[in-house]
Amino acid sequence: MKYLDLDYLYTHAFERAITESTADFDKTLDNLESETIDLVKSYLSQYYDIDKIFSLTAPIKNGVLSKVMTKIILYEAVRRNAYRKVPTDYNEDYKWAIETLEKLNSGKLTLHDLPPKGNADGSDNSRLMWGNLSNKNNYI
Template structure:
């Protein structure tokens, strides 16, 4: 079973509207869902166990990840039908959340990615968060 199905998008809009957006292209919806799952995995995969996150089913799924995934998928479906006339606020909020989680500004309640530190083949330590960059430079008059 998939992490998200077309029928679960009814929290974003009425089922009749979702059916209109999808039309007769059900495989396209699955493709959009997979693309957005891959987008989320790319953003949070460095520090969170995305295989475990997206293997969960039913009530065991992370409600936060599921909510933002629905926002991303719904936006992409709408954009596909009517490009250029959309309110991207939910999409922007989802992308902001992904950016903040990936840069460490926000911690997500998700299973952390683990690494094997003692060589026994069993992951036993969380991947440390490493933030790269430097202090803010200020212009001076010299």
């Protein structure tokens, strides 16, 4: 796993539930994490520097981001077990994770310890810009 580790997943679910759901294929958690990282990147790319956050050498960890990714990975791992019905708490956690990503994408929620997305010239995006679009002469 690139961003999370297996011990962190065990803090949110029993080891048995994870191992039974992923025992038939060794790369299940790695693949689910890669898919989840791609999903999270698409939500965070508007405001955050995702290359720094998910760097292979030194990823930047964030508690909220780790929890969101964990809930998505656990839901997908348990859901793939066709013989087990997904418990409602996994469904609720998954819905919470997606709603949190949507709040991050809309700017309603911010993660202050993650690097903001910079412009191509290296300038900061945090400067407030405004303009006046009034047209008193009615010219188009």
